[in-house]
Amino acid sequence: MAESMRGLSRTHRCTEVSKANIGETVTVMGWVQKRRNLGSLIFVDLRDRSGLLQIVFDENDIGTDGFDKAGKLRSEFVIAVVGKVEARSGAVNENMATGGIEIRATELRVLSEAETPPFPIEEESNTKEDLRLKYRYLDLRRPDLQRNLIMRSNVATLTRQFLAEEGFLEIETPMLTKSTPEGARDYLVPSRVHPGNFYALPQSPQLFKQLLMCSGYDRYFQIVKCFRDEDLRADRQPEFTQIDIELSFVDVDDVIAVNERLLQKMFKETIGIDVQLPIRRMTYAEAMDRFGSDKPDLRFGMELKNVSDVVKDCGFAVFTGALEKGGSVRGINADGQGAMPRKKIDALVEFAKGFGAKGLAYLAINEDGTYKSSFAKFMTEEQLDTLVTAMQGKPGDLLLFAADEDDIVFDVLGNLRLEIARSLDLLDKNVYNFLWVTEFPLLEYSKEQGRYVAKHHPFTMPMEEDLDLLDTEPGKVRAKAYDIVLNGTEIGGGSVRIFQNHIQEKMFEVLGFSKEDAYDRFGFLLNAFKYGVPPHAGLAYGLDRLVMLMAKEDSIRDVIAFPKVKDASCLMTDAPNIVEEKQLEELGIEISEEVVEAAAESTEE
The missing domain is CATH 2.40.50.140 (Nucleic acid-binding proteins)
Known part of the structure; x- marks a missing residue:
């Protein structure tokens, strides 16, 4: 009792x-x-x-x-x-x-009193995650999860204190907004009062925070829920939390400076880590060329080397064929892994194929200086020696090469270096290596849509020196965009915004929007721009990812109180779920027989 x-x-x-x-x-x-x-x-x-x-x-x-x-x-x-x-x-x-x-x-x-819980309440539980998430209220009693959520609370509190001291105002923006499908898929909310019409849950407060700059609020922030209907992974959820920031009368350096001070305070006061300022910067082009990634992990080396010029006249058709098609040949040096068993090398080849590679060429340097290679018979001894020198190879090393279009080569080798680093235990969670990646491409070409799409969003300012390229070579235009990367994970990103009408109109033109299309989607913002808009810029952090790294966890589910699983469902509340027919009738919604049958089949499985 x-x-x-x-x-x-x-x-x-x-x-x-x-x-x-x-x-x-x-x-x-x-x-x-x-x-x-x-x-x-x-x-x-x-x-x-x-x-x-x-x-x-x-x-x-x-x-x-x-x-x-x-x-x-x-x-x-x-x-x-x-x-x-x-x-x-x-x-x-x-x-x-x-x-x-x-x-x-x-x-x-x-x-x-309490019944016997379905699993022990203990740190570093070995209980299957599905069971722990079903009884999340018990899982949250575990001391390690409680420490994570306390840390998250401390990060949010410190952020509010710091930004308030820096003159930022915390202002809320709407959860029910207009769908502007130029990015990830929206979560839609039907309107009962306006039959057949829908709100969208915000993917970010982007347009509203720009409107606040138009309204003269100068410095805004918000710790806010955002929603994206996309496939999940370890660092992604359908609903997530952003630390959202926007400033007026600033350029790239101003935004970076205030955020560096925020990160320095946050890491020192939360986990006792001294972040050395200024944080290193690297352009997108350099990051891709050296690491095959726009969010490179700098805790270890194994940089990519472009050996296209070295192998252009060799007899290996895989290399020369890629070069003839405008691609490249690049490699990484797995230091000291020359004795790796063939079975493990074959596993790396299969891993590379998962990122679009047709194969993976390798060359192992034996301790006596001789070579064991998948392509040695196609090259002379002199050509092999030149290649090894270009790769800074030495006895005991393993050289791995990809040959294809640049995008594929970067993706393959960028992920391969991370896979090898994981297997060699080179990813030290006690090291916090920050990097600003700058000068992203403004646009990327979508083969699916047959047009250029914005790499970030349509309101990102091009680099001034690249403006003329919008008419001639839009794919080469760089953006005044910047990401903050920590240990190979993007924890935040932002840009300087377009504030001049003629540049915004040109941007929409390049994206294939007519003036009518642009106003139909973004008219409320474009109209606001007619009444005096300051130069402005901003940045948003993924709070979940940030705390995940601070807490040395592998998944954001371990720093979120009530997370979803991979199919975006909640095992504890059994959401999403069916609703009463009356509710659907009020909204004017009818569920098709195909959807009902598919749901039934899914439930049976």
Whole structure:
């Protein structure tokens, strides 16, 4: 039978009790982690979000009824304990913050009993994730997850404090907006009041924060939910949180400077890491050329080398064929991996094929300086020596090469270097390597749509020196865009925005929008631009990804209270789910038979 708290008031959280409190009477409350009955004494580890505290029940102190009650405690019972703080009578536990003290109980109340949980409430649980997510309210009791969410709260609080001190105003923007399909797929919300019409949940507050700059608010921020209906992966969710920032009368350097100070404060005060300023910058072109990625991980080397000129006259058709088609031949040097078994090399070849490679050429340098290679018979000894020199190869190294269109070569080798680094345990989570990647392409060509599309969004400012290329070579135009990368993960990105009408109109023209199309999609923003718009720029962080890296986790699900799984469903609440026919009728929505049948088949599976 659960008891009342009446007359009791908690005086301390578990780890707020220390040796300084010895001799004092305190009241603590929390969950029973475990109970040990030694006959004359009962020991209980009490847990709350701060940590663990040992409680000692002695019949001489708590009485027969209290002692009997303590003997019936089970894991996850919620209890209140009044008692005196004493130095620990047994061995000191150096692994606990409260390992040198204990509470000798004088009163016990069982506030809530608990069934046996479906899995142990413990750190670094080995329980399958699906089961933990079904009982997420229990999973969230685990100390490691609680530390993650406390860290997330601290990051959000520090961000608010810092930006307020820098003159930013926190302003909310709407959740129900207009669909502007130029990016990821929208989540749509049907309107009952306007039958047949839909709101969209925001993919970002982009247009609204630009309107706030038009309205003269100068510096805006918001920690805001955003939504994208896209396939999930470890660092992606259908709903996610952004730290959204916009500033007026600034250029690239101004935005970078304020965000560097924010990151420095955030990492120092949250996890004690000193971020050295200024953070290194690298252009998109250099990042792709050296690392095959626009978010390179700089914790290790293994840089790409362009050996196209070295192999252009060799007899290996895979290399020469790629060059004849306008592609390139590039390689990476897996330092010290020359003795890698053929089975592992074959696995790397299959891995490369997953990123579009037709194959992967390799050359192992034996300790005696001889070569073992998949293509040596097509090249002279001199050509092989020249290639090895170009790759800075030495005895014991493994050289891996991709030959194809540049985009494929970059994708293959960029991912291959990461795969090898993972297998060699080169990705140290205790190292925090920041990088600004700048001067992204403004546009990329979509074969599917048969036109150029914006790499970021249609309001990104081109580099001034590239404006003339919009008419002649739009694919070569660089953007005043920048991403902040941490350990190979993009944690934020932004750009300087277009604020001049003639440039915005030219941008829409290049994207294939007629003036009517542009106004139909973005008219409210374009109309606002007619009334005086300041130069402005901004950036948005993925809060979930940022905290994931700070907490040294591999998935953002471990830093989100109630995450979705890969099919965007919630195992705990069973969302999404069907709704009553009456609700659909009010919205004028009818579910097709095909959808009903597909849903039934999915449920059966």
